[in-house]
Amino acid sequence: MAELPRVIRDSESLLKDIYSTLAVSDDAQRRLSQPNTIIQVAIPLRMDDGSLQVFKGWRAQYDTTLGPAKGGIRYHPDVDAEEVTSLAFWMTIKNAIVDLPFGGGKGGICCDPKKLSKMELERLSRGYIRAIKDIIGVDRDIPAPDVNTNATVMSWMADEYNHIVRANVPGVITGKPIGLGGSQGRVEATGLGALKVLDLWAQRQQKKPQDLTVAVQGFGNAGYYFAKGAREHGYRVVAVSDSKGAVYAKEGLDPEPIWQHKNQERELKGFIYSDNSVSDEQEQQGSVEQLTNDELLSLDVDVLVLAALEDQITDENVANVNAKAIVEIANGPISRSADDKLFQREIPVLPDVLANTGGVIVSYMEWLQNRSGDYWTADTVRERLHERLERQSERCFEMAEKHQVSLRQAAYMVAIERLATAMDHRGTQSYFSNGQDQ
Ligand SMILES: NC(=O)C1=CN([C@@H]2O[C@H](COP(=O)(O)OP(=O)(O)OC[C@H]3O[C@@H](n4cnc5c(N)ncnc54)[C@H](O)[C@@H]3O)[C@@H](O)[C@H]2O)C=CC1
Ligand SMILES: O=C(O)CCC(=O)C(=O)O
Secondary structure: OOOOOHHHHHHHHHHHHHHHHOOOOHHHHHHHOOOOEEEEEEEEEEOOOOOEEEEEEEEEEEEOOOOOEEEEEEEEOOOOHHHHHHHHHHHHHHHHHOOOOOEEEEEEEEOOHHHOOHHHHHHHHHHHHHHHOOOOEOOOEEEEEOOOOOHHHHHHHHHHHHHHHOOOOHHHOOOOOOOOOOOOOHHHHHHHHHHHHHHHHHHHOOOOHHHOEEEEEOOOHHHHHHHHHHHHHOOEEEEEEEOOEEEEOOOOOOHHHHHHHHHHHOOOOOHHHHOOOOOHHHHHHOOOEEEOHHHHHOOOOOEEEEOOOOOOEOOOOHHHOOOOEEEEOOOOOEOHHHHHHHHHOOOOEEOHHHHOOHHHHHHHHHHHHHHHOOOOOHHHHHHHHHHHHHHHHHHHHHHHHHHOOOHHHHHHHHHHHHHHHHHHHHOOOOEOOOOOEO
16 A cells, blocks of 8 residues: 555544644654554455355554454455555544553455355355464454454354364454354444444433434444334434335334345345335334435434445535434444534534444453353343443543534544553554564
8 A cells, every 4th residue: 555544644634633632742643644564365265166266355453552453354345455444543543432452453355245155155254364364363353243244254263263273262253153152242232332322422412312313324233233222212213224225214113124124135125015024013104115325314314323334424415414413333434524514514423433332342342251261141241331331432522522522533532542642651662463573
Protein backbone atom coordinates (compact mmCIF):
# COMPACT_ATOMS: atom_id res chain seq x y z
CA MET A 1 0.00 0.00 0.00
CA ALA A 2 1.75 3.11 -1.23
CA GLU A 3 -0.12 5.60 0.90
CA LEU A 4 -1.89 5.61 4.22
CA PRO A 5 -5.15 3.64 4.32
CA ARG A 6 -8.24 5.66 3.52
CA VAL A 7 -9.57 5.50 7.05
CA ILE A 8 -6.51 7.33 8.33
CA ARG A 9 -6.67 9.95 5.59
CA ASP A 10 -10.39 10.38 6.27
CA SER A 11 -9.88 10.53 10.03
CA GLU A 12 -7.13 13.13 9.73
CA SER A 13 -9.32 16.10 10.61
CA LEU A 14 -10.99 14.20 13.46
CA LEU A 15 -7.61 13.13 14.85
CA LYS A 16 -6.24 16.68 14.44
CA ASP A 17 -9.12 18.08 16.50
CA ILE A 18 -8.47 15.45 19.15
CA TYR A 19 -4.74 16.15 19.23
CA SER A 20 -5.48 19.84 19.71
CA THR A 21 -7.81 19.12 22.68
CA LEU A 22 -5.90 16.31 24.41
CA ALA A 23 -2.19 16.38 25.13
CA VAL A 24 -1.10 13.49 22.88
CA SER A 25 2.65 13.02 22.50
CA ASP A 26 4.19 13.28 19.03
CA ASP A 27 5.42 9.71 19.42
CA ALA A 28 1.91 8.38 20.00
CA GLN A 29 0.52 10.44 17.10
CA ARG A 30 3.15 8.98 14.78
CA ARG A 31 2.49 5.44 15.94
CA LEU A 32 -1.23 5.77 15.41
CA SER A 33 -0.72 6.97 11.84
CA GLN A 34 0.61 3.63 10.53
CA PRO A 35 -0.55 0.02 10.70
CA ASN A 36 1.78 -2.36 12.50
CA THR A 37 1.50 -5.40 10.31
CA ILE A 38 -0.45 -6.46 7.27
CA ILE A 39 0.04 -9.72 5.46
CA GLN A 40 -1.44 -10.88 2.18
CA VAL A 41 -1.75 -14.59 1.57
CA ALA A 42 -2.74 -16.81 -1.35
CA ILE A 43 -5.11 -19.65 -0.47
CA PRO A 44 -5.29 -22.44 -3.04
CA LEU A 45 -8.68 -24.14 -2.96
CA ARG A 46 -9.54 -27.44 -4.63
CA MET A 47 -13.12 -26.89 -5.83
CA ASP A 48 -15.72 -29.66 -5.70
CA ASP A 49 -15.44 -30.09 -9.48
CA GLY A 50 -11.71 -30.82 -9.21
CA SER A 51 -10.49 -27.45 -10.53
CA LEU A 52 -8.15 -25.22 -8.52
CA GLN A 53 -8.86 -21.61 -7.56
CA VAL A 54 -6.54 -19.34 -5.64
CA PHE A 55 -8.13 -16.80 -3.29
CA LYS A 56 -6.47 -13.73 -1.79
CA GLY A 57 -6.66 -13.19 1.95
CA TRP A 58 -5.30 -10.66 4.45
CA ARG A 59 -4.75 -10.18 8.16
CA ALA A 60 -3.99 -6.71 9.48
CA GLN A 61 -2.83 -5.87 13.01
CA TYR A 62 -3.14 -2.12 13.30
CA ASP A 63 -1.75 -1.63 16.79
CA THR A 64 -0.96 -4.03 19.64
CA THR A 65 0.10 -1.66 22.40
CA LEU A 66 -2.82 -2.59 24.66
CA GLY A 67 -2.56 -6.34 24.06
CA PRO A 68 -2.85 -9.03 21.39
CA ALA A 69 -4.63 -7.99 18.20
CA LYS A 70 -8.35 -8.79 18.20
CA GLY A 71 -10.93 -8.57 15.45
CA GLY A 72 -13.07 -10.49 13.02
CA ILE A 73 -12.63 -12.16 9.64
CA ARG A 74 -14.79 -11.13 6.71
CA TYR A 75 -15.65 -13.09 3.56
CA HIS A 76 -16.78 -10.71 0.81
CA PRO A 77 -15.98 -9.96 -2.84
CA ASP A 78 -14.97 -6.37 -1.92
CA VAL A 79 -12.42 -7.30 0.77
CA ASP A 80 -8.93 -5.92 0.09
CA ALA A 81 -5.83 -4.80 1.99
CA GLU A 82 -7.12 -1.29 2.50
CA GLU A 83 -10.45 -2.44 3.88
CA VAL A 84 -8.98 -4.83 6.44
CA THR A 85 -6.47 -2.19 7.51
CA SER A 86 -9.25 0.34 8.06
CA LEU A 87 -11.27 -2.22 9.98
CA ALA A 88 -8.19 -3.08 12.09
CA PHE A 89 -7.77 0.62 12.90
CA TRP A 90 -11.39 0.79 14.08
CA MET A 91 -10.83 -2.35 16.17
CA THR A 92 -7.86 -0.62 17.84
CA ILE A 93 -10.04 2.36 18.70
CA LYS A 94 -13.06 0.35 19.84
CA ASN A 95 -11.11 -2.07 22.03
CA ALA A 96 -9.54 0.96 23.74
CA ILE A 97 -12.93 2.68 24.20
CA VAL A 98 -14.36 -0.26 26.12
CA ASP A 99 -11.09 -0.79 27.97
CA LEU A 100 -10.26 -4.30 26.74
CA PRO A 101 -6.68 -5.60 27.01
CA PHE A 102 -6.50 -5.96 23.23
CA GLY A 103 -5.03 -4.21 20.23
CA GLY A 104 -6.85 -4.08 16.91
CA GLY A 105 -6.80 -6.59 14.08
CA LYS A 106 -9.01 -7.66 11.19
CA GLY A 107 -8.80 -10.15 8.38
CA GLY A 108 -10.66 -11.25 5.33
CA ILE A 109 -10.80 -13.26 2.16
CA CYS A 110 -11.86 -11.82 -1.18
CA CYS A 111 -14.56 -14.33 -2.16
CA ASP A 112 -18.29 -14.70 -2.64
CA PRO A 113 -19.26 -17.27 -0.02
CA LYS A 114 -22.73 -17.64 -1.58
CA LYS A 115 -21.05 -19.25 -4.59
CA LEU A 116 -19.13 -21.84 -2.54
CA SER A 117 -20.41 -25.18 -1.28
CA LYS A 118 -20.16 -25.93 2.43
CA MET A 119 -17.16 -28.23 1.84
CA GLU A 120 -15.41 -25.57 -0.26
CA LEU A 121 -16.05 -23.02 2.48
CA GLU A 122 -14.56 -25.34 5.09
CA ARG A 123 -11.43 -26.01 2.99
CA LEU A 124 -11.04 -22.28 2.31
CA SER A 125 -11.36 -21.42 6.03
CA ARG A 126 -8.81 -24.07 7.01
CA GLY A 127 -6.48 -22.90 4.22
CA TYR A 128 -6.69 -19.33 5.49
CA ILE A 129 -5.63 -20.41 8.97
CA ARG A 130 -2.69 -22.41 7.57
CA ALA A 131 -1.65 -19.28 5.67
CA ILE A 132 -1.80 -16.89 8.68
CA LYS A 133 -0.83 -19.37 11.43
CA ASP A 134 2.47 -17.65 12.19
CA ILE A 135 0.95 -14.34 13.20
CA ILE A 136 -2.08 -15.51 15.19
CA GLY A 137 -2.14 -17.10 18.64
CA VAL A 138 -3.91 -16.87 21.96
CA ASP A 139 -1.52 -14.09 23.09
CA ARG A 140 -0.80 -12.66 19.64
CA ASP A 141 -3.86 -12.18 17.53
CA ILE A 142 -7.32 -13.65 18.14
CA PRO A 143 -9.70 -13.69 15.15
CA ALA A 144 -13.53 -13.82 15.41
CA PRO A 145 -16.59 -13.67 13.11
CA ASP A 146 -17.54 -10.71 10.94
CA VAL A 147 -19.57 -10.34 7.74
CA ASN A 148 -20.42 -13.74 6.19
CA THR A 149 -18.54 -15.77 8.79
CA ASN A 150 -20.17 -17.47 11.76
CA ALA A 151 -19.68 -19.91 14.64
CA THR A 152 -19.26 -22.88 12.30
CA VAL A 153 -16.52 -21.12 10.32
CA MET A 154 -14.83 -20.24 13.63
CA SER A 155 -14.94 -23.88 14.75
CA TRP A 156 -13.24 -25.02 11.49
CA MET A 157 -10.59 -22.37 12.02
CA ALA A 158 -9.95 -23.24 15.67
CA ASP A 159 -9.80 -26.93 14.78
CA GLU A 160 -7.26 -26.28 12.01
CA TYR A 161 -5.11 -24.23 14.39
CA ASN A 162 -5.23 -27.04 16.96
CA HIS A 163 -4.00 -29.49 14.31
CA ILE A 164 -1.11 -27.18 13.44
CA VAL A 165 0.07 -26.63 17.01
CA ARG A 166 -0.84 -30.16 18.19
CA ALA A 167 -2.74 -28.83 21.19
CA ASN A 168 -6.22 -27.75 22.17
CA VAL A 169 -6.07 -23.94 22.19
CA PRO A 170 -9.70 -22.75 22.05
CA GLY A 171 -8.75 -19.17 23.00
CA VAL A 172 -7.06 -18.55 19.64
CA ILE A 173 -10.44 -17.85 17.99
CA THR A 174 -13.62 -16.47 19.54
CA GLY A 175 -17.21 -16.67 18.36
CA LYS A 176 -17.07 -20.48 18.40
CA PRO A 177 -20.18 -22.63 18.90
CA ILE A 178 -21.29 -23.41 22.45
CA GLY A 179 -19.89 -26.82 23.32
CA LEU A 180 -16.69 -26.16 21.37
CA GLY A 181 -15.47 -23.40 23.68
CA GLY A 182 -17.97 -20.73 22.63
CA SER A 183 -19.50 -18.36 25.16
CA GLN A 184 -23.13 -17.95 26.03
CA GLY A 185 -24.40 -14.73 24.53
CA ARG A 186 -21.77 -14.20 21.77
CA VAL A 187 -24.12 -14.68 18.80
CA GLU A 188 -26.53 -12.00 19.96
CA ALA A 189 -23.93 -9.76 21.65
CA THR A 190 -23.36 -7.22 18.86
CA GLY A 191 -27.04 -6.49 18.27
CA LEU A 192 -28.00 -6.52 21.96
CA GLY A 193 -24.93 -4.48 22.90
CA ALA A 194 -25.98 -1.80 20.41
CA LEU A 195 -29.48 -1.87 21.88
CA LYS A 196 -28.02 -1.33 25.36
CA VAL A 197 -26.07 1.71 24.12
CA LEU A 198 -29.25 3.07 22.51
CA ASP A 199 -31.20 2.46 25.75
CA LEU A 200 -28.56 4.35 27.76
CA TRP A 201 -28.54 7.25 25.31
CA ALA A 202 -32.37 7.39 25.16
CA GLN A 203 -32.57 7.38 28.98
CA ARG A 204 -30.17 10.33 29.09
CA GLN A 205 -32.37 12.16 26.56
CA GLN A 206 -35.43 11.26 28.66
CA LYS A 207 -36.93 9.40 25.73
CA LYS A 208 -39.01 6.24 26.21
CA PRO A 209 -38.67 3.24 23.83
CA GLN A 210 -42.46 3.19 23.39
CA ASP A 211 -42.27 6.63 21.75
CA LEU A 212 -39.51 5.72 19.30
CA THR A 213 -39.77 4.23 15.82
CA VAL A 214 -36.80 2.33 14.41
CA ALA A 215 -35.65 1.26 10.92
CA VAL A 216 -32.83 -1.28 10.57
CA GLN A 217 -30.63 -1.46 7.47
CA GLY A 218 -28.92 -4.87 7.32
CA PHE A 219 -31.03 -7.72 8.67
CA GLY A 220 -28.15 -10.12 9.28
CA ASN A 221 -26.80 -11.47 12.55
CA ALA A 222 -26.35 -8.10 14.27
CA GLY A 223 -29.41 -6.40 12.74
CA TYR A 224 -31.75 -9.29 13.56
CA TYR A 225 -30.81 -9.51 17.25
CA PHE A 226 -30.98 -5.73 17.53
CA ALA A 227 -34.47 -5.65 15.95
CA LYS A 228 -35.75 -8.56 18.05
CA GLY A 229 -34.43 -7.04 21.28
CA ALA A 230 -35.70 -3.57 20.35
CA ARG A 231 -39.22 -4.87 19.84
CA GLU A 232 -39.04 -6.69 23.19
CA HIS A 233 -37.93 -3.43 24.87
CA GLY A 234 -40.95 -1.61 23.43
CA TYR A 235 -39.44 0.24 20.45
CA ARG A 236 -41.57 0.14 17.27
CA VAL A 237 -39.44 -1.48 14.55
CA VAL A 238 -41.11 -0.26 11.36
CA ALA A 239 -38.65 -1.43 8.68
CA VAL A 240 -35.78 -3.84 8.05
CA SER A 241 -33.69 -4.48 4.92
CA ASP A 242 -31.11 -6.81 3.45
CA SER A 243 -29.00 -6.42 0.31
CA LYS A 244 -31.98 -7.15 -1.96
CA GLY A 245 -34.68 -4.90 -0.47
CA ALA A 246 -36.68 -3.80 2.56
CA VAL A 247 -40.01 -4.43 4.27
CA TYR A 248 -41.99 -1.76 6.10
CA ALA A 249 -45.06 -1.64 8.33
CA LYS A 250 -46.16 1.61 9.90
CA GLU A 251 -47.63 -0.16 12.93
CA GLY A 252 -44.47 -2.15 13.55
CA LEU A 253 -42.96 -5.44 12.38
CA ASP A 254 -42.34 -8.67 14.26
CA PRO A 255 -38.72 -9.54 13.32
CA GLU A 256 -39.15 -13.24 14.15
CA PRO A 257 -41.19 -14.48 11.13
CA ILE A 258 -39.17 -12.20 8.86
CA TRP A 259 -35.98 -13.87 10.11
CA GLN A 260 -37.49 -17.32 9.49
CA HIS A 261 -38.42 -16.26 5.96
CA LYS A 262 -34.93 -14.85 5.36
CA ASN A 263 -33.29 -18.06 6.56
CA GLN A 264 -35.47 -20.16 4.27
CA GLU A 265 -35.32 -17.96 1.17
CA ARG A 266 -31.92 -16.31 1.83
CA GLU A 267 -33.57 -12.90 1.23
CA LEU A 268 -36.29 -10.69 2.69
CA LYS A 269 -37.88 -9.94 -0.67
CA GLY A 270 -41.31 -11.42 -1.10
CA PHE A 271 -41.78 -11.85 2.65
CA ILE A 272 -45.40 -10.81 2.90
CA TYR A 273 -46.58 -12.22 -0.39
CA SER A 274 -45.17 -15.72 -0.24
CA ASP A 275 -44.87 -16.45 3.43
CA ASN A 276 -47.33 -18.15 5.75
CA SER A 277 -45.25 -17.53 8.85
CA VAL A 278 -46.36 -13.90 9.14
CA SER A 279 -47.38 -13.18 12.74
CA ASP A 280 -51.05 -12.79 13.67
CA GLU A 281 -50.46 -9.15 14.40
CA GLN A 282 -49.01 -8.51 10.96
CA GLU A 283 -51.70 -10.56 9.30
CA GLN A 284 -54.37 -8.51 11.01
CA GLN A 285 -52.67 -5.33 9.97
CA GLY A 286 -52.08 -6.69 6.48
CA SER A 287 -49.94 -3.67 5.92
CA VAL A 288 -46.42 -4.87 5.22
CA GLU A 289 -45.01 -3.01 2.22
CA GLN A 290 -41.89 -3.63 0.16
CA LEU A 291 -39.42 -0.74 -0.01
CA THR A 292 -36.14 -0.20 -1.81
CA ASN A 293 -32.96 0.10 0.22
CA ASP A 294 -32.76 3.80 -0.60
CA GLU A 295 -36.31 4.32 0.64
CA LEU A 296 -35.46 2.68 3.98
CA LEU A 297 -32.51 5.03 4.44
CA SER A 298 -34.73 8.08 3.99
CA LEU A 299 -37.61 7.02 6.25
CA ASP A 300 -38.88 9.56 8.73
CA VAL A 301 -38.11 7.53 11.87
CA ASP A 302 -36.74 8.35 15.31
CA VAL A 303 -33.80 5.97 15.00
CA LEU A 304 -32.09 4.67 11.87
CA VAL A 305 -29.85 1.68 12.58
CA LEU A 306 -27.08 0.92 10.07
CA ALA A 307 -26.14 -2.76 10.41
CA ALA A 308 -24.92 -3.68 6.90
CA LEU A 309 -21.59 -2.45 5.52
CA GLU A 310 -19.32 0.59 5.15
CA ASP A 311 -20.20 3.81 3.30
CA GLN A 312 -23.98 3.56 3.26
CA ILE A 313 -24.55 7.24 4.07
CA THR A 314 -22.30 9.46 1.98
CA ASP A 315 -22.38 12.94 0.47
CA GLU A 316 -24.67 11.52 -2.21
CA ASN A 317 -27.55 10.56 0.05
CA VAL A 318 -26.98 12.31 3.38
CA ALA A 319 -29.45 15.06 2.46
CA ASN A 320 -32.18 12.38 2.17
CA VAL A 321 -31.75 11.22 5.77
CA ASN A 322 -34.89 12.05 7.75
CA ALA A 323 -34.12 10.06 10.90
CA LYS A 324 -33.76 11.94 14.20
CA ALA A 325 -30.84 9.81 15.39
CA ILE A 326 -28.59 7.11 13.95
CA VAL A 327 -27.03 4.01 15.52
CA GLU A 328 -24.04 2.52 13.71
CA ILE A 329 -23.76 -1.24 14.16
CA ALA A 330 -21.80 -1.75 10.94
CA ASN A 331 -18.21 -0.55 10.94
CA GLY A 332 -17.85 2.76 9.09
CA PRO A 333 -21.35 3.01 7.54
CA ILE A 334 -21.19 6.84 7.37
CA SER A 335 -18.50 8.62 5.37
CA ARG A 336 -16.48 11.28 7.17
CA SER A 337 -17.98 14.25 5.34
CA ALA A 338 -21.55 12.89 5.63
CA ASP A 339 -20.89 12.53 9.36
CA ASP A 340 -19.92 16.22 9.57
CA LYS A 341 -23.13 17.15 7.77
CA LEU A 342 -25.22 15.10 10.20
CA PHE A 343 -23.50 16.84 13.10
CA GLN A 344 -24.31 20.23 11.56
CA ARG A 345 -27.94 19.14 11.22
CA GLU A 346 -27.86 18.09 14.90
CA ILE A 347 -28.66 14.46 14.10
CA PRO A 348 -26.84 12.51 16.81
CA VAL A 349 -24.91 9.43 15.72
CA LEU A 350 -24.15 6.66 18.23
CA PRO A 351 -20.85 5.69 16.61
CA ASP A 352 -19.74 2.20 15.56
CA VAL A 353 -16.67 2.27 17.78
CA LEU A 354 -18.95 2.38 20.82
CA ALA A 355 -22.30 1.01 19.62
CA ASN A 356 -21.04 -2.26 18.11
CA THR A 357 -18.61 -3.25 20.87
CA GLY A 358 -20.96 -5.86 22.39
CA GLY A 359 -19.50 -8.50 20.07
CA VAL A 360 -15.89 -7.95 20.96
CA ILE A 361 -16.69 -7.56 24.67
CA VAL A 362 -18.31 -11.01 24.74
CA SER A 363 -15.41 -12.32 22.61
CA TYR A 364 -13.14 -11.10 25.40
CA MET A 365 -15.27 -13.02 27.91
CA GLU A 366 -15.04 -16.13 25.70
CA TRP A 367 -11.24 -15.78 25.63
CA LEU A 368 -11.19 -15.46 29.44
CA GLN A 369 -13.41 -18.54 29.82
CA ASN A 370 -11.25 -20.55 27.39
CA ARG A 371 -8.14 -19.66 29.35
CA SER A 372 -9.57 -20.50 32.75
CA GLY A 373 -11.73 -23.44 31.69
CA ASP A 374 -14.50 -21.98 33.86
CA TYR A 375 -17.66 -21.39 31.78
CA TRP A 376 -20.22 -18.73 32.74
CA THR A 377 -24.01 -18.65 32.57
CA ALA A 378 -25.86 -16.47 30.07
CA ASP A 379 -26.92 -14.21 32.99
CA THR A 380 -23.32 -13.65 34.07
CA VAL A 381 -22.27 -12.79 30.51
CA ARG A 382 -25.19 -10.37 30.11
CA GLU A 383 -24.58 -8.66 33.47
CA ARG A 384 -20.87 -8.17 32.73
CA LEU A 385 -21.61 -6.92 29.22
CA HIS A 386 -24.14 -4.40 30.49
CA GLU A 387 -21.92 -3.25 33.32
CA ARG A 388 -18.99 -2.57 30.94
CA LEU A 389 -21.19 -0.85 28.34
CA GLU A 390 -22.80 1.35 31.00
CA ARG A 391 -19.45 2.45 32.43
CA GLN A 392 -17.76 3.11 29.08
CA SER A 393 -20.80 4.69 27.37
CA GLU A 394 -21.19 7.12 30.28
CA ARG A 395 -17.54 8.09 29.85
CA CYS A 396 -18.15 8.86 26.17
CA PHE A 397 -21.41 10.76 26.85
CA GLU A 398 -19.69 12.86 29.53
CA MET A 399 -16.70 13.54 27.28
CA ALA A 400 -19.06 14.77 24.52
CA GLU A 401 -20.87 17.08 26.95
CA LYS A 402 -17.69 18.40 28.52
CA HIS A 403 -16.04 19.28 25.19
CA GLN A 404 -19.24 19.95 23.22
CA VAL A 405 -18.22 17.51 20.50
CA SER A 406 -19.96 14.70 18.64
CA LEU A 407 -20.26 11.31 20.30
CA ARG A 408 -17.83 9.94 17.71
CA GLN A 409 -15.22 12.52 18.58
CA ALA A 410 -15.79 11.92 22.30
CA ALA A 411 -15.41 8.15 21.89
CA TYR A 412 -12.17 8.61 19.92
CA MET A 413 -10.94 10.93 22.68
CA VAL A 414 -11.54 8.24 25.29
CA ALA A 415 -9.68 5.70 23.13
CA ILE A 416 -6.76 7.91 22.23
CA GLU A 417 -6.23 9.02 25.81
CA ARG A 418 -5.88 5.35 26.80
CA LEU A 419 -3.76 4.37 23.81
CA ALA A 420 -1.40 7.34 24.01
CA THR A 421 -0.85 6.88 27.76
CA ALA A 422 0.01 3.21 27.20
CA MET A 423 2.27 4.01 24.24
CA ASP A 424 4.16 6.63 26.22
CA HIS A 425 4.67 4.27 29.16
CA ARG A 426 5.79 1.49 26.90
CA GLY A 427 8.58 3.24 25.03
CA THR A 428 9.81 2.51 21.56
CA GLN A 429 11.14 -1.06 21.75
CA SER A 430 7.69 -2.63 21.73
CA TYR A 431 7.02 -6.28 21.07
CA PHE A 432 4.76 -6.55 18.06
CA SER A 433 2.33 -9.38 17.44
CA ASN A 434 4.01 -10.29 14.17
CA GLY A 435 6.87 -11.62 16.27
CA GLN A 436 9.39 -9.00 15.19
CA ASP A 437 11.19 -6.60 17.49
CA GLN A 438 10.97 -3.06 16.23
N1 LIG B 1 -21.01 -9.94 13.87
C1 LIG B 1 -20.36 -9.24 14.76
O1 LIG B 1 -20.05 -9.68 15.86
C2 LIG B 1 -20.02 -7.82 14.46
C3 LIG B 1 -20.42 -7.22 13.29
N2 LIG B 1 -20.15 -5.89 13.11
C4 LIG B 1 -20.50 -5.24 11.87
O2 LIG B 1 -21.91 -5.28 11.70
C5 LIG B 1 -22.21 -5.36 10.32
C6 LIG B 1 -23.11 -6.55 10.09
O3 LIG B 1 -22.45 -7.72 10.55
P1 LIG B 1 -23.20 -9.12 10.64
O4 LIG B 1 -24.60 -8.88 11.05
O5 LIG B 1 -22.34 -10.01 11.42
O6 LIG B 1 -23.15 -9.57 9.11
P2 LIG B 1 -24.18 -10.48 8.32
O7 LIG B 1 -23.45 -10.92 7.13
O8 LIG B 1 -24.83 -11.48 9.20
O9 LIG B 1 -25.35 -9.43 7.90
C7 LIG B 1 -25.18 -8.37 7.03
C8 LIG B 1 -26.55 -8.06 6.45
O10 LIG B 1 -26.49 -6.83 5.72
C9 LIG B 1 -27.22 -7.00 4.52
N3 LIG B 1 -26.80 -6.00 3.54
C10 LIG B 1 -25.67 -5.95 2.79
N4 LIG B 1 -25.68 -4.86 2.00
C11 LIG B 1 -26.84 -4.21 2.26
C12 LIG B 1 -27.45 -3.02 1.76
N5 LIG B 1 -26.86 -2.26 0.85
N6 LIG B 1 -28.65 -2.65 2.27
C13 LIG B 1 -29.27 -3.40 3.20
N7 LIG B 1 -28.75 -4.52 3.70
C14 LIG B 1 -27.56 -4.92 3.23
C15 LIG B 1 -26.96 -8.44 4.10
O11 LIG B 1 -27.93 -8.89 3.19
C16 LIG B 1 -27.04 -9.13 5.45
O12 LIG B 1 -28.39 -9.42 5.74
C17 LIG B 1 -20.86 -5.45 9.59
O13 LIG B 1 -20.48 -4.17 9.16
C18 LIG B 1 -19.91 -5.93 10.66
O14 LIG B 1 -18.58 -5.50 10.42
C19 LIG B 1 -19.56 -5.13 14.05
C20 LIG B 1 -19.18 -5.67 15.24
C21 LIG B 1 -19.30 -7.08 15.51
O1 LIG C 1 -15.39 -10.42 18.36
C1 LIG C 1 -14.36 -9.90 17.96
O2 LIG C 1 -13.24 -10.21 18.32
C2 LIG C 1 -14.39 -8.78 16.95
C3 LIG C 1 -15.67 -8.57 16.23
C4 LIG C 1 -15.45 -7.58 15.12
O3 LIG C 1 -14.83 -7.92 14.14
C5 LIG C 1 -15.89 -6.21 15.25
O4 LIG C 1 -16.21 -5.76 16.36
O5 LIG C 1 -15.95 -5.51 14.22
